[in-house]
Amino acid sequence: MKKFLVYSLGAFYIIAGTNHFFSPEFYLEMMPDYLPFHELLNVTSGLAEITLGSLVLYERMRKMACYGIILLLLAIYPANINMLLTALEGKDYGVPIWALYARLPFQFLFIYWAWLVRDFKWSEETT
Template identity: 45%
Template sequence: MGAQWDLYVMAVLYVLAGVNHFVNPTFYLRIIPPVLKYKQLINSVSGGAEIVFGVLLLTPYRSTAAVAVIGLLIAVFPANVYHLMQKGAGMKVPIWGLWLRLPLQGLLIWWAWQYV
């Protein structure tokens, strides 16, 4: 895979995460803050975006896709905060995992930034 093996890993992770929005929508629907309407639409759009951006990371549009990934990560951050505030939103997620997810978002942004 060459020196940019991590790019392939990142692309596959986003595609798989996007597919999971459609395979396991309940998880995502439960962590969308209630102030937001059209939860099904939000889930479908964010999942579809992850798939598209993941694929685009492997094309000449890599830089644009990386910026889009960063925007998506920022846009979904409130769901991560809500998930923590709701102590897992009824899911069996350890509280330390919910706390870890917040700085992980920053790490994912940094990772995508490497391809801008």
């Protein structure tokens, strides 16, 4: 089970980070107007997700990578709130309002997932 949680966490962030380069318009639209350099922030966050997702797979780097994921999730949380608020004002993201509401607590599940995985050691695997 530990290996599944680690590999799926790594894959999730590698795929999510890669998506920043294939669908940048989605991420650019959700960024709050008060943030400068949207394109640079999109590239930076995508590279961060790919890097952290890759580092999770290495036992010696896992704890640092998981803390990085947690910090990244906290840093992008205002963009998720902004996306919901602007959608409530009428902006169409092509995502239902209920999904934007549901996304907010899911961020904390993702934080818990990274927190849970941070200390996993292959040598302690029992399954």
